[in-house]
Amino acid sequence: MAAVAAGLSACAPPWSVQSTFWQLWPSHLALSAQAWRERIAAMHGLGFREIIIQWVGASGGPEPWQLPASTLALIFDEAERLGMGLQLGLPYDERWWRQLGDSDDAALAAFLQAAQSAALGYAQSSNWPQRPAFRGWYIPYEIEQHSWAAPQRRELLQAWLGGLAGPLAAQAGAAPAISTYHSKLPGPLALDELWSGLLDAVPLRLMIQDGVGVAGMVAYDALAPLHRMLLARRAPFDLIVELFEELPSARQDGTTFRARSADGERIRRQLRIARHYRARRVVAFAADPWLIGPTPEAERLRREWPL
Template sequence: MSDSPLPVDLSSPLRRRLLRAALLAPAVGALATLPGCSVPVQVEGTFLQPWRSHLDWTMADWQRSVGLAQRLGCKQLVLQWTGIHGAPEGDWQLTDAGLRMLFTAAGEAGITVRVGLPFEQSWWQAIGGDDAALQAFFASSLARAQQWLAQAPWARLQAFGGWYLPYEIEQYHWADPARVQWLGQWLHGLHQAAQARGGDCAISTYFSRLQTSGRLETVWASLLDQVPLRPMVQDGVGVAGAGNVQQLKPLLAMLKQRGVAFDAIVELFRELPGENHDGTQFKGETADAARIERQLAWARDSGAEHVLVYALDPWLSQDTPQAKALRRQWGL
């Protein structure tokens, strides 16, 4: 077991998203109101990552975002989290009124909402820390999640599509079998609390480029022995490049061999070069359509039950030349 801190995995897609470098261009509000037409790309689902600014969203804002997903054929929206605990600027959560507007807009569009639990900002520090810090994190975060779920009414709504655990599992921080065992116990506790409210639990996973003796398929084999999660496999192309999908073959083979249902996530962005390499100044832009089409082809051939993109809003909706080019390519 580890007694010294581990380095943060700067390749983590969620870490990049948390930082969302200052910032994305404004979304194009008129997209959802354009006349209906057939589009050359069908997307089964998308993510929506809320921030404090979403606290001010009106029904029209939620309808705009959901309407774009509907036009591309989405049947599922993953709300990445409902708030953040331990954010530098203080804890925050979407209001019940805001979430109900999202559910109303999604229900009108025939889209289900997979609800993300509040995200614990100290996750990154905990998984890179020593064993005592990790176990303390698991205990405190599980207690808060259980309390939140006990009061969450969302599973009773018609558009509810399950729960999302807003973390990402890779192989670097989990090379130690003992730590994997603790991780599985924590996830089992979260799953039990969520299942008591109704619905399944999904969680994202990706291949880390950091050198380690850990193997992603080994980590997942152990976790699936402990808890019936639904993996959502990220292609990782946005930062790691197209070759990253090759690193996922052993995981996909293991999931297929076990008959585990999973989803594939296609990243719609690409990382731009920057002077700061510690992950705190991530800059990205919408990827070109040809690259995305290759990713979609991989996802369709992966054995995934559903193919989702990360994410229509903002990488398709924002008012940038790259996003405009992708909209033109997709007939929007």
């Protein structure tokens, strides 16, 4: 990783993808202080000036974990030294998709309340918004239209997001961000219809996953109605450009997800769209591991970057 960081230019071209997600896992907890610094330096060397940490920990699964405050302080220190910003993802509850698949709305309501309490508890007990690099909160749950088709579920979602967004925005001085994508699962609710109602009631910064890593370039077609709606209401939004491509798997439920870094030409096609999408930010998902990883595909893409 030190060799990767040393071989990269710290200059970003006039138009470039300057934000990236960083999806942390329990394995990251074993990194040394120097390894954390090298990864941040590698992202900076590729032209990234903002990192969105997807979540600071996870619960509800077989291996609960949380990034130690000392490690997060180190990340802030290094980001500030390099002039980078950090948007911080709140703790994630791994039961999310299991609860959405359960038809018991009372159980879903209880889960959402617990997840809200955990997120607000973390935010309100932290002093990260006082750091110079802090750029706001990220709510680490992906919202798609299939799971919220029933009106009573949309009411639960709106109340939950409203209970999160208000306190988070007041603390950070900016609306929290949250990601969305278009589910290929059939249902009566359109993605733009869902978000039109939610944005009328809740202050949020929407981040649109382009979905190309799984579905290919055709994914942009399904996002077109949402895109038109956001432009019509002049709502700020970000576009997430996926740097990976999914590999064939024995199962299609995400439990055996396999991927590799995408080739540069496909990402160039995504970026041609991104240049005209009128998003406030274009965000790469994600420099680590799809750009700075040790695989041949990542090394090839890194040699071509910026595209």
